[in-house]
Amino acid sequence: MLDRVSVSHDDKVAATDQPLLIADGLSKRYGRIDACRGVSFELYPGEVLAIVGESGSGKSTLLQMLSAQLAPSAGRVSYRMRDGVLRDLAALGEAERRLLLRTDWGFVHQDPAQGLRMAVSAGANVGERLMAIGWNHYGRIRDTASDWLQRVEIDTSRIDDAPRTYSGGMRQRLQIARNLVTGPRLVFMDEPTGGLDVSVQARLLDLVRSLVTELGLAAIVVTHDLAVARLLSHRILVMKSGRVIETGLTDQVLDDPREPYTQLLVSSILPA
Amino acid sequence: MIEASYNFAYLDEQTKRMIRRAILKAIAIPGYQVPFASREMPMPYGWGTGGVQVTASILGPDDTLKVIDQGSDDTTNAISIRKFFAKTAGVATTTSTPAASVIQTRHRIPETTLHEGQVLVYQVPIPEPLRFLEPRETETRRMHALAEYGLMHVKLYEDIAKFGHIATSYAYPVKVAGRYVMDPSPTPKFDNPKMNDCAALQLFGAGREKRIYAIPPYTQVVSLDFEDHPFTRYRQNAPCALCGAEDSYLDEIVTDDRGGRMFVCSDTDYCEGRRAQGHTGTESAPMEAADA
Ligand SMILES: Nc1ncnc2c1ncn2[C@@H]1O[C@H](COP(=O)(O)OP(=O)(O)OP(=O)(O)O)[C@@H](O)[C@H]1O
Ligand SMILES: [Mg+2]
Ligand SMILES: [Zn+2]
Numbered sequence: 001m002l003d004r005v006s007v008s009h010d011d012k013v014a015a016t017d018q019p020l021l022i023a024d025g026l027s028k029r030y031g032r033i034d035a036c037r038g039v040s041f042e043l044y045p046g047e048v049l050a051i052v053g054e055s056g057s058g059k060s061t062l063l064q065m066l067s068a069q070l071a072p073s074a075g076r077v078s079y080r081m082r083d084g085v086l087r088d089l090a091a092l093g094e095a096e097r098r099l100l101l102r103t104d105w106g107f108v109h110q111d112p113a114q115g116l117r118m119a120v121s122a123g124a125n126v127g128e129r130l131m132a133i134g135w136n137h138y139g140r141i142r143d144t145a146s147d148w149l150q151r152v153e154i155d156t157s158r159i160d161d162a163p164r165t166y167s168g169g170m171r172q173r174l175q176i177a178r179n180l181v182t183g184p185r186l187v188f189m190d191e192p193t194g195g196l197d198v199s200v201q202a203r204l205l206d207l208v209r210s211l212v213t214e215l216g217l218a219a220i221v222v223t224h225d226l227a228v229a230r231l232l233s234h235r236i237l238v239m240k241s242g243r244v245i246e247t248g249l250t251d252q253v254l255d256d257p258r259e260p261y262t263q264l265l266v267s268s269i270l271p272a
Numbered sequence: 273m274i275e276a277s278y279n280f281a282y283l284d285e286q287t288k289r290m291i292r293r294a295i296l297k298a299i300a301i302p303g304y305q306v307p308f309a310s311r312e313m314p315m316p317y318g319w320g321t322g323g324v325q326v327t328a329s330i331l332g333p334d335d336t337l338k339v340i341d342q343g344s345d346d347t348t349n350a351i352s353i354r355k356f357f358a359k360t361a362g363v364a365t366t367t368s369t370p371a372a373s374v375i376q377t378r379h380r381i382p383e384t385t386l387h388e389g390q391v392l393v394y395q396v397p398i399p400e401p402l403r404f405l406e407p408r409e410t411e412t413r414r415m416h417a418l419a420e421y422g423l424m425h426v427k428l429y430e431d432i433a434k435f436g437h438i439a440t441s442y443a444y445p446v447k448v449a450g451r452y453v454m455d456p457s458p459t460p461k462f463d464n465p466k467m468n469d470c471a472a473l474q475l476f477g478a479g480r481e482k483r484i485y486a487i488p489p490y491t492q493v494v495s496l497d498f499e500d501h502p503f504t505r506y507r508q509n510a511p512c513a514l515c516g517a518e519d520s521y522l523d524e525i526v527t528d529d530r531g532g533r534m535f536v537c538s539d540t541d542y543c544e545g546r547r548a549q550g551h552t553g554t555e556s557a558p559m560e561a562a563d564a
Binding site for chain 2: 133
């Protein structure tokens with residue numbers, strides 16, 4: 001079981017010419033609301049994609065479909081598994097899907113209570129994914145957890161404290177460690193800096209940016225904060241009323257938006 | 273004598289058939305929690321209504337019933353359950369482990385090795401071993417279905433991180449037949465090894481939670497642990513003060529108000545049996561003299 005997740009970083013940068021994830025005509029309907037309409041794109045290994053748009057534009061809905069937590073009303077998501085085979089997520093069995101979610105993928109929630117076990121220690125929060133894939137040596141689990149706490153700049157003397165006792169920024173960093181411990185290739189983040197103080201946000205963004213680069217991670221980051229998108233992402237999707245209305249390289253789109261809606265977004269959030 | 277106003281063993285035949293079906297299913301899927309329509313019994317839930325319903329459903333007129341509570345045949349709880357079945361089913365009762373065909377228990381497995389043909393019925397308060405860390409029933413069910421048991425080790429990890437060793441000493445989780453993780457009810461972990469490869473059928477009934485589960489005879493039962501923190505059995509490091517036993521689970525008994533205490537077998541039948549065979553402990557002589 002373990003060999004499935006102990007992939008070296010060399011393997012990860014290998015097939016960058018083939019997409020890691022393909023969204024094809026994704027739509028989601030809630031009664032009369034079209035939360036998401038015909039979204040298509042490709043994500044390559046090591047690429048960071050930002051999804052931006054105003055509240056209610058369908059960002060979280062899209063992210064949930066991409067991460068196989070919500071079934072699309074139409075369209076499909078394909079993902080290239082570690083063996084190189086592209087699979088339709090809807091065709092995965094539940095056991096396979098859940099294994100994917102806790103090994104090859106990560107999911108960082110805006111609300112840390114959704115992504116962490118608030119009542120168990122930080123060490124166990126990080127170790128859980130390892131235990132879930134069969135690690136059975138306490139000492140090794142603890143050492144690995146401790147390494148990861150260091151990498152996300154949490155003092156290892158806090159390893160036995162529950163995240164309840166952590167600050168907001170520490171909780172987010174702990175979520176990141178918990179997700180990255182199995183060496184995922186793709187991380188989903190839904191407003192990872194939402195609700196944090198500006199200075200805490202900056203530190204978190206720096207950390208995410210360096211980890212993503214260092215590990216060659218692909219990431220899909222939902223944010224309504226264009227500064228976050230600019231700092232983290234290579235490419236950007238601008239959503240409005242469930243549709244992608246503009247897409248391109250992040251700097252290009254933000255410096256020279258074509259759509260009037262994007263121009264509005266850019267001017268209101270990044271006043272020149 | 274059976275009192276006329278009751279059906280045999282109190283429950284009506286239809287209810288007993290329903291419970292037997294749940295039991296058969298539980299035996300077919302060792303360690304899996306089978307839901308059943310738990311009935312009201314004429315006693316409070318804390319008294320083991322789950323175990324009582326299982327016992328009521330499997331008892332026949334030729335059975336001999338033993339009831340123990342924390343190893344003792346003589347607590348109020350054990351006595352009233354024994355009386356209940358003597359009255360409603362007219363079955364023979366005993367305190368002898370080898371003589372019983374059905375043993376209902378709360379919190380202990382007898383010290384005397386069980387034999388083929390016996391049934392051990394456990395009273396279970398909380399059947400779900402994952403409940404402590406995952407309160408959502410939908411989620412724990414899915415975890416069992418997919419054999420996702422990482423969470424169980426999270427609990428053991430927490431123990432070691434806090435206490436330096438696995439401090440869980442009751443309701444210590446086990447894996448049954450290499451598949452389902454199961455809560456053995458609040459028995460001390462000392463008893464866990466007795467569940468493995470046991471000649472008797474083991475049935476578990478949780479009344480309030482409406483679940484029945486089982487370990488068929490001669491089934492592998494393994495206590496969860498870590499490679500570097502293996503499962504260990506625990507007993508007080510002392511011989512029984514009454515019978516000198518060095519291999520039995522001990523209760524600590526306060527003997528006076530000046531901090532005096534002694535350790536005695538929690539299994540009263542086992543202890544009495546040994547004393548009858550002439551085994552003695554540090555405190556046994558005066559007690560026997562007083563009895564005589
Ligand atoms: N479970 C649901 N049931 C019904 N409608 C829903 C549900 N989830 C989302 N919607 C609707 O779908 C649309 C898109 O919602 P979504 O949560 O994806 O937006 P968002 O872009 O993430 O917004 P925010 O920035 O506020 O988080 C909204 O109109 C929302 O009300
Ligand atoms: Mg959202
Ligand atoms: Zn004794």
